[in-house]
Each structure stands twice: as structure tokens, then as C-alpha cells.
Amino acid sequence: MSNLRVRFAPSPTGFLHIGGARTALFNWLLARHWGGTFILRIEDTDQLRSVPAYTAAILDALRWLGLDWDEGPEVGGPCGPYYQTQRIESYRVAAERLLSKGLAYHCFCQTRDRAHLAAAPIGNDDTGEPETEMPERAACRCNLLDRNEVRQHQAKNSYAIRFRAPREGETRLTDLIHGSVIFRNQEIGDFIILRADGIATYNFAATLDDAAMQVSHVLRGDDHLSNTPKQIMLYQALELPVPFFGHLPMILGPDKKRLSKRHGAVSIQQFREDGYLPEALINYLARLGWSHGDQEVFSREELVILFDLGGVGKSPCVFDYAKLEWLNAEWMRRLGASEMSRRASILWEQRSWLDCQQAALPRLAAITTMLLERSRTLVQLADKARYFFDIPLERDTAAETQLLVPAIRPILIELADRLEALTDWSVPEIERIFRELAACHGRKAGDVIQPARVALTGGKVSPGMFEVVCLLGSQLAARRLRQAGERIAQPAKGR
Ligand code: GLU
Numbered sequence: 001m002s003n004l005r006v007r008f009a010p011s012p013t014g015f016l017h018i019g020g021a022r023t024a025l026f027n028w029l030l031a032r033h034w035g036g037t038f039i040l041r042i043e044d045t046d047q048l049r050s051v052p053a054y055t056a057a058i059l060d061a062l063r064w065l066g067l068d069w070d071e072g073p074e075v076g077g078p079c080g081p082y083y084q085t086q087r088i089e090s091y092r093v094a095a096e097r098l099l100s101k102g103l104a105y106h107c108f109c110q111t112r113d114r115a116h117l118a119a120a121p122i123g124n125d126d127t128g129e130p131e132t133e134m135p136e137r138a139a140c141r142c143n144l145l146d147r148n149e150v151r152q153h154q155a156k157n158s159y160a161i162r163f164r165a166p167r168e169g170e171t172r173l174t175d176l177i178h179g180s181v182i183f184r185n186q187e188i189g190d191f192i193i194l195r196a197d198g199i200a201t202y203n204f205a206a207t208l209d210d211a212a213m214q215v216s217h218v219l220r221g222d223d224h225l226s227n228t229p230k231q232i233m234l235y236q237a238l239e240l241p242v243p244f245f246g247h248l249p250m251i252l253g254p255d256k257k258r259l260s261k262r263h264g265a266v267s268i269q270q271f272r273e274d275g276y277l278p279e280a281l282i283n284y285l286a287r288l289g290w291s292h293g294d295q296e297v298f299s300r301e302e303l304v305i306l307f308d309l310g311g312v313g314k315s316p317c318v319f320d321y322a323k324l325e326w327l328n329a330e331w332m333r334r335l336g337a338s339e340m341s342r343r344a345s346i347l348w349e350q351r352s353w354l355d356c357q358q359a360a361l362p363r364l365a366a367i368t369t370m371l372l373e374r375s376r377t378l379v380q381l382a383d384k385a386r387y388f389f390d391i392p393l394e395r396d397t398a399a400e401t402q403l404l405v406p407a408i409r410p411i412l413i414e415l416a417d418r419l420e421a422l423t424d425w426s427v428p429e430i431e432r433i434f435r436e437l438a439a440c441h442g443r444k445a446g447d448v449i450q451p452a453r454v455a456l457t458g459g460k461v462s463p464g465m466f467e468v469v470c471l472l473g474s475q476l477a478a479r480r481l482r483q484a485g486e487r488i489a490q491p492a493k494g495r
Contacts, residue, residue, distance in 0.1 A: 004036030005216045008062075008069075009206060011043045012054035015267035016061040018259060018319065019221055019251050022285045026248060027219050028067045029286070029307035039213055040069035040081035043206065045088070045199050061268040065278050066300065071213075082213070084205050091200035094208050094238065095161045095193055103237045107142040107162040108153045110196055140190060161194040163204075163234065171229040176217070176246030176309050183229035191230055203227055207234040215243050219309075222247035246309060249289050250316040259319050271324075275379030277343075279335065280328040289317045297330055329376040340381065341368035347382035353389040366471055370463045386458075388468075390476055393458035400487070403451040403460075409488040411441055411448055412455055416481035419474050431466040455484030 008024040010016065016024075031038035040062070044050040059081070062069070072080025098104035143164060145153070153159065166185045173181045193204035200208070210218060210231075225247045235242045253263035265271050271281055279300070286303050287296065290311045298306070332340055341364040348354045348364075358364075367388045368381065375381035387393055404412075418433045438448040449465045456477060462468050469477050 001034040001036065003216060004031060004034045005039065005214050006031050006036065006219060007039035007041050007210065007213060007215050008067075009041040009043050009209075009220075010058050011046065011049070011202075012051055012058060013046065013049040014054060015269050016058045017266045017268070018285070018288075020058075021061070021065060021268050021281070022251065022288050023220055023248060024062060024067050025065070025282060025285045026290070026307075026312070029303055030217065030219065030309070031070070032304045033307050036216075037070045038068075039071050039215065041209060041213070042081050042083045043202065045084045045202075045205055047199070057269060061272070064272060065268065065282060082209070084200075084209065087205070087209065087212075088199065090212065091194065091205050091208055092198060095200070095204070098163065098193070098237060099161060101237075102164070104161050104163050104193060105143045105190075106145070106150050106154065106159045107140055107192065108157050108159050109140050109142060110160060143190065158196040160192045160196045162190045163193045163230075163237070165190050165230070165233055171232050173228055173232065173245055175225075176219070176244055177249070177312050178222070178225075178247060178314055181225070181228075185229075185233075188229055188233070193234070203230045204234065207231045207238075207240075210243060211235065211238070211240040217244045217246065219246045219248065222250055246312075248312065249314055251288060252316050252318050254318060254320070256316075256318065263319065264321055273379075275377030275381070276324065276328050277331050277335070277378060280324065280331040283331065284324045284327050288319070289313055297327065297334075325376050332372060332375065332378070332381070337369040337372055338365045340372060340378070341365045343378055344368060344382045344385065347379065348385070348389070351382070353386070353391055355390065358389055363471065370467060370471070374463070387456065387462070388471060393480070396454070396459040399454045399460045400484075403454045404484055404488050405451075406488055408448075408451045409485045411437065411443075412451065412481045412485045412488075415448065415452060416478040416485070419469065419481075420478045422474060425470065425474060427466045427470045430469050434466065451484075452481065456480050 006027040008020075008027050010020050010024075028038050030036065040059075042055050042058075044055065069080050073082055073086065095104060099106070140162060142162065165188050169185050171183045171185055171188070173183070175181050191203065192201050194200055206227075209215075228245055228247070232242055251259045253259045255263075259266060265274060268281065272278075282300055282303070283296075283298050286298055286307070290307065291313070292298070292306050292311055338361075341361070345354065345359070345364055367385050371381050371384045375384055415433070415437055418437060419430070422429055422433060434448055434452070435445050438445045441448075450460065453462055453465055453468075454460060456462075456465075456472060457468065472480075
């Protein structure tokens with residue numbers, strides 16, 4: 001198994017989505033588990049739909065997930081990926097070989113008048129898109145043209161090359177996940193391998209590349225299952241060894257329909273922007289179709305050790321956003337405050353919330369510690385920390401109207417004075433100030449704490465007030481208390 005060679009072969013026609021990322025992960029895990037090779041191949045031959053920016057986005061998402069690939073076309077150069085557009089000539093040569101062996105024929109259907117057809121050939125053979133259903137046998141009669149007729153047409157028309165698929169019998173597959181699958185050849189039909197523009201179709205290019213790259217195991221989504229008999233036929237025609245195939249069960253939304261944008265985020269990029277951690281996504285993706293007893297939380301290292309195809313189920317899996325969120329929160333806690341504050345700092349930096357004073361690492365770690373239990377995503381954590389930075393508060397005006405009433409104004413101002421005068425800046429001392437002040441004014445501590453919370457954080461919800469004040473520091477705390485006092489004094493001026 002150390003010769004195991006797997007690949008992930010995305011088409012750059014969109015961002016890396018959950019299904020693609022799961023395919024990439026399972027291939028990567030298989031390669032890392034067995035000490036094999038993980039190849040990345042960009043299937044960019046569809047020039048109309050392939051967009052270079054999507055290639056860049058896919059590579060970026062894979063790197064962010066930590067799914068590194070091993071090999072590329074440049075010997076001794078950087079590690080790949082392979083691009084099919086750089087391999088076009090090899091597809092043409094292979095098509096010529098099949099032509100010369102009589103295993104393929106010129107097809108003029110797309111380019112000449114169709115009068116010679118018994119019926120229009122039934123397409124689906126050149127898009128590379130997974131088929132939804134098996135086509136009827138293609139009824140192209142170009143296979144009946146003799147050499148002279150071909151030559152005549154060739155002079156006038158461009159042509160595609162169509163594979164002469166076996167008409168009788170069956171193509172059998174022992175799928176690594178689904179077991180035995182049998183396709184009746186008469187349902188496959190002759191299919192295009194090289195389009196009239198000289199570009200190989202998905203089935204042809206993928207087969208040739210998998211063979212050239214000595215891919216031993218093709219692991220992909222089961223939406224590609226209907227392509228597999230065509231690819232097996234091509235391997236056989238080209239006298240190339242057929243790899244093992246495994247088709248991963250489909251990923252559905254909570255309504256049991258195929259997962260799509262309708263259900264929520266589907267691209268890795270979106271999850272990243274929403275504050276999900278690569279550790280959590282890797283963990284969640286691994287559990288989408290694979291299990292190891294009842295265990296839910298897996299580190300990447302554990303997955304590499306434990307992953308095997310035997311643990312992959314056949315039935316479709318339902319994407320559970322709530323479970324992903326739970327795992328994300330779990331991973332935030334596991335990674336701990338100092339690592340999470342490092343990651344949150346990138347967001348704080350982007351929001352321009354950090355200045356030199358506030359960026360002291362222990363302070364950021366302390367803020368993070370305080371908010372970690374209350375946040376389920378990195379973005380939530382970063383956002384919740386807003387009031388710790390010296391930037392305008394996000395103010396809950398209803399809470400202000402309720403709690404910042406004229407009677408509380410002198411108490412807030414006095415609190416500001418007392419905090420500023422405090423020499424031992426510590427949580428117990430801050431607590432003492434609050435309690436003494438409340439007692440002085442004949443109030444309960446809560447009657448001071450809640451308005452102070454609104455004044456200091458903008459809202460009614462925060463971690464413990466004394467801890468928050470301690471982290472805010474005396475200057476910022478006093479300034480906010482006074483500003484709130486001023487707003488009470490001038491209610492007309494924009495509360
Ligand atoms: N380019 C195909 C896709 O993105 C790859 C299919 C395969 O893995 O063979 O769906």
C-alpha cells in the first residue's frame with residue numbers, strides 16, 4: 001500500500017465546496033495513512049467554465065485546510081499541481097492511437113448537416129459533468145462511414161472523435177465502498193473523447209491522466225459513478241491497468257436534498273469567513289460518511305492513524321450545521337486561549353482595532369480566555385471582544401434608555417473617579433470599589449453593576465464586570481463611564 005497513489009481532481013468552475021473538500025480529505029487521509037502519494041490535478045479543459053481565480057481559490061482553501069499535495073509536473077520544482085491544459089497534446093496522441101486501432105471514429109455530427117443520422121446522437125458525453133441518468137445508446141452513424149467518406153467530410157468539416165464502446169456484455173466494477181456494480185454496455189453508447197475544438201472530454205482526459213499519474217485508487221463522489229464504466233472501457237481499450245474505484249456517498253442538506261447554497265454556507269471559503277477553524281472542518285468532514293465507533297472529535301493526526309475505507313458508509317450523509325458549530329466551539333476550547341487569541345488578532349488587525357497598547361499578547365490572551373466559552377466561532381470571538389478596544393462602542397440604545405437614567409449619573413462619575421484613583425489595579429480591589437460605592441448610595445451592587453456594564457461595554461451582556469473592568473484598564477473604563485454620564489446629562493444630544 002505504500003505505492004498507493006490517489007488524486008483530487010477539481011474543475012475550477014467554482015469555489016471548493018463541502019463535497020469537494022471531503023473528497024480531497026479522504027484521498028489525503030488515505031495517502032497519509034498508507035505513506036502514499038496525494039496528487040492534485042486541476043481539470044481545467046472546459047475553457048468556457050474554467051476560471052483561473054477559482055483555481056487560486058481552490059488551492060488557497062486546500063492549503064488552509066492543511067491538505068498538502070505531493071507531486072507536480074516540474075521535476076525538482078515546486079509540488080504541482082498538474083493542470084490538464086498543459087497535457088492537451090497527450091490526449092490528442094492517445095485519441096489518434098484509438099483511431100488507428102479502430103477503437104474510435106471521426107464524428108461529424110456536431111458540425112455537418114445531420115441528415116446522415118438515424119437519430120440525433122445523444123449527448124452528455126463531452127461536458128465532464130456527472131450524469132444524472134444513463135443515456136440511451138447513442139445512435140450516431142458516423143461509425144458507418146468508410147475511409148473515403150471520412151476523408152471527404154474531413155476536408156469540409158471539423159470533427160470530434162467518438163469512442164467505439166463495447167456494445168455487448170457488461171462492465172463490472174468492484175467499488176471500494178458500494179461493492180459490486182454492474183453496467184450493461186448497451187446502455188453506455190459511443191461517447192466523444194475529443195471535441196471538435198481538439199479538447200479532450202472529462203472522461204478521456206481523466207482516464208489518461210489517472211493512468212499517466214499511476215493513480216492506484218480513484219476516490220470521488222458517487223455522482224461520478226455513471227462515468228466509471230466509460231473510464232473502465234477506456235482503460236481496457238488503451239490496455240492500461242484499471243485502478244480501484246471508490247465512490248463516496250452524497251452529501252445532503254437537512255431536507256434530504258442535495259446540499260446546496262439554499263441550505264447555507266457550502267464553500268470552504270465561506271466557512272472560513274464565518275469563523276470556522278480548519279481543525280473543526282477537517283474533523284467534521286471526516287465524519288461525513290466515515291465513522292470510528294462513537295468518537296466525534298478527531299485531530300488531524302488521529303485521523304491519519306485511524307482512517308480506513310472500511311469505515312466509510314454507503315448511504316448519503318446529511319450535513320448538520322449545528323454539529324459543525326458544536327465541533328468548532330469544541331476545537332476553539334481545545335486549541336486554547338493563546339492560540340485562539342493569535343488567530344483572533346488577525347481579525348482584530350483587519351478591523352483596525354489593535355493599537356500598540358492593546359495588542360500586548362497577555363492582554364489579548366486574557367480577553368480571549370474570557371470570551372472563549374461564550375463563542376462558537378472565531379468571528380464571534382473577535383466581535384465579542386470589540387469593547388475591549390479603544391474604539392466607539394456598539395451601543396444598545398434600549399438598554400441605555402432603561403439603565404442610564406439621571407439618578408445613576410453621579411454614581412457613574414464617582415465610579416470613574418474612584419477607579420482612576422485606585423493604585424492596586426486588581427479584580428478584588430475593583431470589586432471592593434463597586435460594592436462600597438453601591439453601599440454609599442444605599443443601593444444593591446447590581447444597581448451599579450448593570451448601568452456600569454452598559455456604559456462600559458455598550459450592552460447588558462458581558463463576562464463578570466470586575467474582570468472586564470480589570471482588562472479594560474482604568475483610563476478607558478473611566479473615560480467610558482464619564483462619556484455615559486455626559487450622555488445622561490444631555491439626553492437630547494444623541495443618546
Ligand atoms: N473534475 C471532476 C470534478 O470536479 C473530477 C472527477 C473525478 O474525480 O474523476 O468533479
